[in-house]
Amino acid sequence: MRIVVLTGAGISAESGLKTFRDGGGLWESYAIEEVATPEAFHANPELVLNFYNERRKQLFDKGIKPNAAHFALAELQKQYPWQVTLITQNVDNLHERAGATKVIHMHGELLKMRCEQCGNVSLQEKDISLEDQCTKCLQRKCLRPHIVWFGETPLALADIQVSLHSCDVFLSIGTSGSVYPAALLVKMAKDLSNAYTVEINTNPTENGHFFDKHLQGSASELVPKFIEQLIQDKFYE
Ligand code: NAD
Ligand code: ZN
Numbered sequence: 001m002r003i004v005v006l007t008g009a010g011i012s013a014e015s016g017l018k019t020f021r022d023g024g025g026l027w028e029s030y031a032i033e034e035v036a037t038p039e040a041f042h043a044n045p046e047l048v049l050n051f052y053n054e055r056r057k058q059l060f061d062k063g064i065k066p067n068a069a070h071f072a073l074a075e076l077q078k079q080y081p082w083q084v085t086l087i088t089q090n091v092d093n094l095h096e097r098a099g100a101t102k103v104i105h106m107h108g109e110l111l112k113m114r115c116e117q118c119g120n121v122s123l124q125e126k127d128i129s130l131e132d133q134c135t136k137c138l139q140r141k142c143l144r145p146h147i148v149w150f151g152e153t154p155l156a157l158a159d160i161q162v163s164l165h166s167c168d169v170f171l172s173i174g175t176s177g178s179v180y181p182a183a184l185l186v187k188m189a190k191d192l193s194n195a196y197t198v199e200i201n202t203n204p205t206e207n208g209h210f211f212d213k214h215l216q217g218s219a220s221e222l223v224p225k226f227i228e229q230l231i232q233d234k235f236y237e
Contacts, residue, residue, distance in 0.1 A: 001082045001083075001168050001169065001230075002082065002083040002085075002163075002166050002167055002168045002169075003076070003082055003083070003084045003085070003167070003168065003169045003170075003171065003230070004085045004087065004163050004164060004167045004169070004170050004171070004185075004189060004195070005073060005084065005085070005086050005087065005170075005171045005172075005173065006087045006088070006089070006170070006171070006172045006173070006175060006182065006185055006186075007073075007086070007087070007088045007089065007090060007095070007172075007173045007174060007175065008088075008089045008090065008172075008173065008174045008175025008176065008182075009089070009090060009174060009175070010173065010174020010175060010176075010201060010202065010219060011067075011069050011070065011088075011090070011094075011173050011174040011219045011223070012067075012070075012090055012092050012094050012174075013174065013219075014067045014069075014218060014219065014220045015064055015065055015066060015067045015070070015092075015094055016061070016063050016064045016065075017058070017064060017092055017094075019174075019176075020176075030051060032150060034047065034048075035047065035048050035051040035052075036147075036149050036150050037149050037150050037151055038149050038151060038152060039151075040149075041144060041149070045130055045141075045144075046130060048145075049127075049128050049129065049130065049144075049145070052110065052128070052145040052147065053127040053128060055091070055110055056110045056111065056124070056125070056127070056145075057127075059092055059093060059110060059111070060125075064094075065094075065097070066094040066095070066097045066098035067094075067219070067220040068220040068221075068223070068224050069173065069174075069219035069220050069222075069223035069224065070094045070095055070097070070098035070100070071098045071099070071224075072223050072224040072227045073086060073095065073098070073100060073223065073227070074095065074098040074099035074100040074101075075099075075227070076227050076230075077100055077101050077102070078099065078101060080231065083166075085102075085104065085160075085163035085167075086100055086102065086103050086104065087103075087104045087106055087156075087160055087163075087185070088103055088104070088105055088106070088107075089106060089107045089175060089179065089182050090105070090107070091105065091107055091108055091109055091110045091147055092110060093109070093110070093111055104155075104156045104159060104160060105155065105156075106148070106154040106155055106156055106157075106160065106182060107147065107148040107154060107155070107182075108145070108146045108147040108148045108155060109146055109147075110145065110147070111123060111124060111125060112124055112145075112146035113128050113143050113144065113145060113146055114143070114144055114145075114146040115134040115136060115137060115139070115142050115143055115144075116142045116143075116144055117134060117137050117139045117142040118134060118136050118137035118139075118142075120134060120135070120136040120137070121146055122135065124146075128143050128144070128145065130143075154181065154182070157181075160185065161188070164185060164188045164189050164192050164193060164195075165192050165193060166193060167189045167192070167193040167195040168193070168195060168196065169195060169196050169197075169198065169230065170185070170186055170189035170190075170195040170196070170197045170198070171197075171198050171199075171200070171226070172185075172186055172197070172198070172199040172200070172201075172205075172211070173199070173200045173201070173219050173223060174200070174201060174202075174219050175201070175205070176201075176203075176205055176206060177205040177206040177207030177208065178205075178206045183206065183207045184207075186199075186207060186210040186211060187207075187210050190210060196212055196213075197210060197211045197212050197213070198211060198212065198213040198214075198215065198226065199211045199213070199214055199215070200215045200217070200219055200222045200223060200226065201214075201215075201216065202216065202217060202218055203216075
């Protein structure tokens with residue numbers, strides 16, 4: 001069986017990381033245009049770097065831990081002889097911390113930075129400052145979070161497309177279906193592979209009509225349950 005999983009901010013909500021659009025979400029305190037576009041970064045790099053420095057720091061807070069949904073997906077990837085492609089829109093590291101073996105971060109990662117001059121991508125656990133020097137090209141004022149901002153092209157689209165060409169089950173978890181092209185992956189799984197498509201979300205989503213099955217509820221409860229059914233081959237019920 002070939003399974004493609006797409007996760008969004010909702011899978012990390014129960015781990016203590018706020019989603020973008022839910023009540024109390026990050027975007028109530030910040031306007032998207034202020035912190036998540038290349039234009040914002042060039043207009044006010046310090047504000048944008050600080051926003052992501054805060055997000056990065058938060059990953060090290062004691063209370064922030066992977067939940068049962070992250071663990072169930074990691075087990076699925078490790079324990080069964082299936083091809084499991086785990087794609088996330090999340091920039092946190094909770095899939096990895098749960099033990100996932102390979103994660104495609106299509107919107108980038110908080111724990112990486114990139115040089116705008118030479119393109120070098122490196123691991124980054126600390127704050128990024130304008131004065132920091134790129135370790136490769138030695139320039140300054142050129143380091144940015146390795147995050148895909150609005151208006152930029154997501155990462156690893158070729159690998160994602162390959163996985164959707166051979167997909168039996170497409171599972172979407174905790175994503176509102178309002179960010180493109182991520183919201184279209186379900187349609188591609190249908191068009192390219194006639195995949196069986198399932199979504200798990202606490203609320204209705206904007207691309208809900210593309211799914212064969214809707215499981216309404218929290219990821220930490222429903223993801224382990226669904227995976228258990230998948231293993232027993234009862235997921236069509
Ligand atoms: P979103 O905020 O647009 O949607 C979150 C979705 O999760 C909603 O549909 C909501 O109903 C659902 N949800 C909330 N709690 C849930 C739970 N406990 N169980 C199941 N579903 C739940 O997020 P998105 O669709 O991922 O897209 C927005 C962008 O947000 C992405 O590009 C991503 O990079 C970014 N983001 C990432 C993080 C993170 O890395 N943890 C956090 C916030 C935003
Ligand atoms: Zn450089």
